Amino acid sequence: MARIxxxxxxxxxxxxxxxxxxxxxxxxxxxxxxxREFVHTSAAMNGLYYGxxxxxxxxxxxxxxxxxxxxxxxxxxxxxxxxQLEREMAYTMExxxxxxxxxxxxxxxxxxxxxxxxxxxREWYAGETRTVSDLAAEERRESAxxxxxxxxxAHAAGNLVVxxxxxxxxxxxSDDMNWSDIALLMKGIQKAAYDWGGLILLxxxxxxxxxxxxxxxxxxxxxxxxxxxxxxxxxxxRTMFVKEFRGVLSRIEAENIIRFETEVHExxxxxxxxxxxx
Numbered sequence: 161m162a163r164i165x166x167x168x169x170x171x172x173x174x175x176x177x178x179x180x181x182x183x184x185x186x187x188x189x190x191x192x193x194x195x196r197e198f199v200h201t202s203a204a205m206n207g208l209y210y211g212x213x214x215x216x217x218x219x220x221x222x223x224x225x226x227x228x229x230x231x232x233x234x235x236x237x238x239x240x241x242x243x244q245l246e247r248e249m250a251y252t253m254e255x256x257x258x259x260x261x262x263x264x265x266x267x268x269x270x271x272x273x274x275x276x277x278x279x280x281x282r283e284w285y286a287g288e289t290r291t292v293s294d295l296a297a298e299e300r301r302e303s304a305x306x307x308x309x310x311x312x313x314a315h316a317a318g319n320l321v322v323x324x325x326x327x328x329x330x331x332x333x334s335d336d337m338n339w340s341d342i343a344l345l346m347k348g349i350q351k352a353a354y355d356w357g358g359l360i361l362l363x364x365x366x367x368x369x370x371x372x373x374x375x376x377x378x379x380x381x382x383x384x385x386x387x388x389x390x391x392x393x394x395x396x397x398r399t400m401f402v403k404e405f406r407g408v409l410s411r412i413e414a415e416n417i418i419r420f421e422t423e424v425h426e427x428x429x430x431x432x433x434x435x436x437x438x
Contacts (some may be wrong), residue, residue: 173341177224189387201428346380
């Protein structure tokens with residue numbers, strides 16, 4: 161079976177080339193522990209594959225025999241546009257790499273749908289309204305959840321889609337959007353993803369969720385990657401482990417790997433080592 165590469169070279173090689181098509185993967189963890197850098201790198205490397213083969217070989221290397229990069233890469237954000245996300249990627253990754261990669265990443269900014277019912281001034285996220293058609297469009301604008309569902313329905317089939325982030329949806333829970341709406345949407349994404357055959361990465365900061373809410377999200381995902389900080393002496397280290405992942409965890413268990421040691425460098429997120437059962 162063909163695999164869709166995460167874009168993290170060593171991880172992909174260990175799990176047989178990437179994620180099984182139709183996977184919905186939750187990336188959960190502590191702030192700064194690597195989850196956001198993981199999705200940035202995933203989008204960038206899959207975009208770089210089409211943008212610059214030499215740079216891709218340099219930063220990623222050879223694809224596994226079973227790997228088949230997605231035809232399109234999509235990055236959905238509720239609070240940021242392309243320019244902001246490109247700048248954030250360049251904080252850790254090489255600037256030229258990012259510039260080349262993002263030309264092959266389609267960004268969708270859902271800020272207008274996300275902030276429309278909030279007290280945030282409209283010009284902060286949507287600019288000045290200049291025409292009657294702009295005002296009419298605002299009247300017709302759907303909810304952030306509906307806009308996300310529509311976008312996935314139109315673009316997720318066979319592609320990589322990053323959703324940044326579910327934490328933003330949790331922060332927006334109110335009379336107009338409650339937790340059950342979010343949980344049901346996640347279940348719906350899980351069901352549809354099987355037919356779409358792509359790879360969907362859902363970013364969440366677990367410090368914002370209670371055990372019940374996090375459990376709902378994990379139950380609606382094909383797999384969960386957990387990112388944590390570990391302290392030893394005067395140093396802190398980033399680590400990642402796979403809590404559950406159908407079609408992937410069995411490969412990791414066969415290698416007796418219990419945890420991945422990770423790092424972030426100019427090529428993005430990377431696996432620097434593995435810890436095995438001894």
